[in-house]
Amino acid sequence: MGKTKNTKFKRPQFSPDGIAVNSANQSVDEIEDDEDSPAAEFLDKLESPSADLREYACASISRVVQQSQIIPGFLQRDAVIKIGPLLLDHSLAVRETAAGALRNLSACGGPEVCENMVRQDVLTPLIALMRECCAGFDVNPSPAKRGQKHTVEHVANEAVNLLWNLCENSSTAVSVFNKAGLVDALLHCLEMHHQNMELALSAAHCLHTVSEENSDLVCGVNSAMFGVLDRILSSKQISMEHTLLRTLAAGSLWNLKNSLSSAQQSQTVSALVATLSHSLSLDAGELIPDLWRAESARLSKDSTSATESNHTDEQAAGHMAEAEMMEEDGKINGGKANGRKAKKNNDISDLLPRDRLELQEANALLSAQQTSLEIIVNMCCSDEPSDDEWEEMSSSDESEMCADGMTDTNSSLFSPLCLSAELHTTLLNHSIPQQVLKKAEFPSPAALEICSKHHSWKCLLKKMHRVQCRALTCLHNILASMDTDSLGGASGLQAVTQHLSSLVFSSSEALKDEEFLEAVTSALRSLLQIMASKNMPQCMTPHQLMSFCEAASRCELVSVRVNALAVLGITGSSLAKEKDTADTLQLIGNALLNVATKDPNLVVCGEALDALFDVFADGDEAEKAGKHINLLSSLKALQPGFRAKLRKEGRGKYSPDQLCVLDNIRINLKRFIGYLENLKK
Template sequence: MGKTKNRKYGKKNNPTGLPSVKSIELEESAGGSSPGQTPSKHEQIIQTVLDQLKTYGLDSKMCGLNTLASMTEDDSFVDSMLRHNLVRVVGPLLVDPNPPIREAAAVALRNISGMGMPEICDILVDEDVLTYVFALFEKFYSSNWIPSNGNGGSSAMEQEEACGTKKKSKRNKKYSKVAQKDDVLVNTFTQGVHLLWNLCKSSDLAVKIFNQQNIVSCLTPCLNPKVCGVDAAVAVAHCLQTLTENNEVTAHEISRTSEEVLLKILSPNFEGEIGESENTSKYLLLRVLVAGIVLNISKISPGMLPVLNMRLAVTIKDALGVNHRKSISVIHDLLSQENGSGHTSISPDDEEESNESMEVDDSLAILIEDAVSLVMAQTVAVELVTNLYYKEDEDDDWVGSESEDLPGDDMVYNDVALSCGVPEVDAILWDSGNIENILKKVEKDDVIWKKLETHPETTLLMSSVSTLRCRSLLCLQNVLPCVPDSDLRGFPGAFALWEKLVNLVCEEKTAGDAALFEAATGAMRAMSERILKMDPKSFAGNIGKAKLQVLLDVEAQCSDSNTRVNIIRTVGIMGEALVHSSTEESCELIGLVGSFLLQVSTKAEEKLWVIAEALDALMDVFAEDSTDKAAVQIGLVNSLKTLLPSLRSKQWRQRKSLGHHAAVVSTANTNLERFIEYKVTHISHVSMEH
């Protein structure tokens, strides 16, 4: 639940003095070297790192580990690294006696595990990295490891051991907040937890191995941010949310030992209770992640305290109610001030102006980090709502039924409120304001977006916002079909929302974000289905040729099959609505819809499952007798008769490769023959009139 696969973490600038892969390639390009020489440079760097890691010197090992951590941006370097079994050399350093070495090894392995390559975590598990991760926790983070200052600070001994290797930077962009005191002990723990999280969210084998270890007791105390700090608490919460999903072993263990800390974190006054007035977004993120843990446990252990379910609902609602665009707007304004103040041309001798520039930079970093935490919290919140109210597709049940009479079988919509099966959640979470709050997560200011999208400091923030927009659309796709009319403010409100989603689809068709475009079309399709059930006549009265043609044009420019099917289905739903209108224009538009769906269905190069979806929509539109005239005008029956043999042939040839699309293809094939027989008997009188 709420997983984000293969998150790619930022990497530190090269701290070792060794050349980066990109600089090597640039040098080769300038010197006229062929691209074939690049792998040899990789080999040289890897051999240097190996030599450094196998020495006894602290500085050499640190240099090698920092090089490794900073080089993982390059996929080809990582391929070479894996071929040389470099991970097997780094893994044991997680339990090195020297704290800075452990920290650097944890950072390097975390960077590798978070690269974004789907197979990388499986490779790390195969390379036995988990053995050293668990050894790290068992040896250095048992129940008595808590830092001496009780708030994330390391012990005096750890600080003294690390003293010679720490370097102050202007701004740490990777994992900790600006100006936060470096803490080797806690940071190593945090990096180790992130590494464990990356492995477990990508590898089922990693979860299985985790269940065989007694590591939960090392993690759960640090959910309390007063123990190790909020960064470590957030890391643990991320990890445990993943590990409790469909995992009875971990869920039962946390339920048995940690209800008290979960209850405390989900308290509405949590920040006030622990005396925290800053980093509110990080604490909100922590609360939402803990809500996800509680939800996972509730599904497996129904005996959870009801108050925990109530508080998880309040937490989700609180997160959805925050306007993240205000934070983004503040960052935009600060960037505009920075650009307009001439900071880019600061004289080295002007110390006062230089300090002012650094203060602006630090303020910007703090604001960005806070905004990223807020956006991540809201992303988790909408994911939780999505999973809470996930329902099987009703259409799948309908098309699979052999007992249905194809024509004239109207589906009656029951105006029933959402239900996730947890009464305490239903009573608190859902009201008319939540649809608007989720929709606000999708909206964006183009001026601000263009400014931040090109700024190097805001790359992670804008990536996180894109993820939030996509997850919010997926959430709407799940909840829109089943919300009560009152939550949508009746047909006018529902139709206004539908128009917003159609406009969003048109905007996103050229934006280049395929996942967001697909999610937008999915939400549009869900809203179309909802309005059709709510008030088909009013829907038909608001459909004109221009609106219909816009979607036909978007579909023609789209190449992704899933996205195209969402548009095809939406056009089909509009056709179904038009059947409820008896105007001449509606008959013309039904013909336009039918011609479009026929065109998709009869394309020789079209994917079979896309054809099946188009045919299913076509049969829904023309199931009523009132469409007979339009059916004759577009030659519907003859076209379908011609199509039927080729459809059967394709189904037979592709039967082993259809996968999860096999059901819709089989159903369309079966229903098509019945539909043709039915339609032939009903359009004969129309043909005779002509």
């Protein structure tokens, strides 16, 4: 047991927007009430000789496909084949709305729809469109006028987001991206950040996504690409959007670092870690209230401010209703060769009304901090298959057996992450552990209050909590590689432990958030492992410990229950070395026996048994507690059932890795019973 979890993040993608122009005045409900299918109606209009009607049809499709149940009707009528050619329509408005329709189709349809779109050759017109857009930048490089409906930059933004969605969900799209040399188009869009930050951010997000684990792209990296990214990284603009742009550039540089020489890598890594540190150092708890007050002051300057503010807030509320409907927090996008699962969390930044400048700044700040934490998580990830909680790996294998057949829990409480000494030093020099610890705290009450009270700012609530979840996961991944002195020594770790344990009981909502519970229990598990390995005293009271585990046991997520049991095992094995702890060990032992006997999941039962082995392996207090709870007879009673369940359910329900671990547990159970019988003699 006691392995660290190397969670690796893929880049989040934008949620679909309603696109810039929507000539369709019908609501979705009105469309659904039409006698004719909306798919047939709108697809027919795509062939109209009128550009206005083609634009109307694309805008309407863009809107209705935000309801995923409508998508199959469009796919059955070859929507991709019919919309694709309009990416090269002579009308800029049609190009933009066509790209927006395909973008929404890809984002709301998910991986299967994206693969379908790639198979139907949507990338051919998309590649041509992106190249034409980039040529258009060179012909007319002047900034677009504010409020201008259709520009080459607007078209390019929709195209880049469509490309981003496809590459996020389709390895074939990434392969086509590489062969077509589309990285040059993205770099061209990135260089537009002085004129069009929205386009530059979309391109930065797309490059960050497509550069991850893309060996073909790494091999083709040239000095021009690094020049663009380095210039962005060294820019000094202080806006939050520029902070996000620099953060995304840092992530792309990390993904592409293997194409650099050792000397260049050292310099680049130092610069990008400094960028991440700056992003994390910004206090969202103070900046969000400041930005809200700035927006309020700006909107109240003219005599029509009240009307404008109400109208804008209602408009924003409508956008946010769409955003909340489309967000797929925690959606799993699997398929990595090494078995890691990648979390894909949609961003809603381009659903925000464009006149809410301060709200966009706040959103960019939180996106930058979330992305920074995800990059640090990836930095701390080994290239080996992840130890995804207990299910995949266990310390109870034959190589870790002591002479008496029991596992030596003191010698291998956790597996250090694979950090080079240079990277480790760089992270410490830029105070990354301290920054992560700060972000692991709940968002400030002031920021939460403002975002709760004002409807158009409510979109930030989820983003603030997502930053906290990423920080907790990041904390879990970096703890094993950090010197305890850099985290405040024993007292610092104890304070963090108390804080993390309190988070589990922070609210009833927290107990319903599986992503949060997994992150906080994983981080707490890592902390306790480190403290045990350093012989630091445990700091959770028996009441806190049992309450924590009881709360976690009610979670349906297996990994959360596993983490809670690991916490019991780590704490119990430490207490077994101290005096006058038999009463607490009895509480722990009874709790573990109860789970080992009753939990329907064999993985959880196995973790409970493994924790029992750790707690009662040695020591007078453990021996005394074991007798009081009749540990030997209880284990003998559950042994046949565990073996039978393993034979009956094993191969059909659990993975080969899990079965290997469970078989080790079966062997260890037999040996542990023998060990207890010898003690009794």
